Amino acid sequence: MTTQEAYRQCEEIMKKGSLTFYRAFSLLSKPDRQAVTAVYAFCRTLDDAVDESDRPEESLAEFLQAFDHFLTGAEQTDALWVALRDVWERYEMDVEPFFELAEGMKWDLHKSRYATLEETEQYGYYAASTVGLMLLPILVPRPEEAMKAELRQGAIDLGIAMQLTNILRDVGEDLNRDRIYVPRDVLERHGMTEADLLARTVSPAFIDVWETLAQRAEMLYASARKTHRLYPPASRKPVQAAALLYEGILDAARQNEYDVFTKRAYVSTLQKGKLLARL
Structure with a gap:
C-alpha cells in the first residue's frame, strides 16, 4: 500500500x-x-x-x-x-500520550462511575488531552523551550474541556451503556442521586448539575485560548476552529433545553459557518 x-x-x-x-x-x-x-x-x-x-x-x-x-x-x-x-x-513524535490514551480505554473497561470532578477530569486527560499532546509536534514543530510547558498545559486544558463537553452531550447515551461520567460529588452538591439521573428528567437540579460541568468546561476552553498565540499562523486557526466548534455543542444543548436524554446536541452547518466566521 x-x-x-x-x-x-x-x-x-x-x-x-x-x-x-x-x-x-x-x-x-x-x-x-x-x-x-x-x-x-x-x-x-x-x-x-x-x-x-x-x-x-x-x-x-x-x-x-x-x-x-x-x-x-x-x-x-x-x-x-x-x-x-x-x-x-x-515529525518529532512523543510516544507517551499514545500509551496514555490506551490507559483511558482501560478505564472504560473497568470503571463506569466517577466519585469526584477531579477523577472525571483525570479520565478526560487520558481520553482527550492525550490527543492534543499527540498533535502538538505536528501543529507546533520544534517550539522554543520556554513555550513547551504553556503549550502542553493548553493542550491538556482543551482536551479536558472537550471531554466534559462529550460527557454533557452524551448523558443519555452513556446511561444506556450503564456509564455515568457525571461525578457523584457534583450530583450530591445539587441534591441529586444516581437514581435521579437514571430517571432522565430535566429538572432544575439536573440543569444546575449540567451547568456546573459546562461552566468548568468553558473555563478550560478560555484557559486553552490563551495559548493559541503560541501556535504558528498555519495551525492556529485549525486549533481555534476545533475549540470553537466543540464549545458550540454546549450552546446547542442549551437550545435543546438541556434534554440530553432524548436529543443529541450538535452544531448545525449554518452555526458552524457563523462560528468559523469569527476567526
Whole structure:
C-alpha cells in the first residue's frame, strides 16, 4: 500500500468519525492535515477496539501489540501503520500520550462511575488531552523551550474541556451503556442521586448539575485560548476552529433545553459557518 493511499483511508476514518474535527483541520497544509488524519485514525481505531468489540480486553491487547511492532520498526501493511510511519519520520513524535490514551480505554473497561470532578477530569486527560499532546509536534514543530510547558498545559486544558463537553452531550447515551461520567460529588452538591439521573428528567437540579460541568468546561476552553498565540499562523486557526466548534455543542444543548436524554446536541452547518466566521 502506498503512503498516499494509506492517508486517504485515514482521511475517510476521520471524515466518518468526526466532521467537526475534519472541517477544522482541513484548514491545515496538506502534509500537516494528512499527519493529523493518521493520528485521528490511531485514536479512533483504539477507541473502537474497546467500544465496538465483543472481546474488548483482547482487542485492546492486540492493538497495543501491533503498536509495539510499529515502534520496533516492523513492516506492516495496514493503512494506519503505513500512514503513521510516515508521520513518525517527518515529525518529532512523543510516544507517551499514545500509551496514555490506551490507559483511558482501560478505564472504560473497568470503571463506569466517577466519585469526584477531579477523577472525571483525570479520565478526560487520558481520553482527550492525550490527543492534543499527540498533535502538538505536528501543529507546533520544534517550539522554543520556554513555550513547551504553556503549550502542553493548553493542550491538556482543551482536551479536558472537550471531554466534559462529550460527557454533557452524551448523558443519555452513556446511561444506556450503564456509564455515568457525571461525578457523584457534583450530583450530591445539587441534591441529586444516581437514581435521579437514571430517571432522565430535566429538572432544575439536573440543569444546575449540567451547568456546573459546562461552566468548568468553558473555563478550560478560555484557559486553552490563551495559548493559541503560541501556535504558528498555519495551525492556529485549525486549533481555534476545533475549540470553537466543540464549545458550540454546549450552546446547542442549551437550545435543546438541556434534554440530553432524548436529543443529541450538535452544531448545525449554518452555526458552524457563523462560528468559523469569527476567526
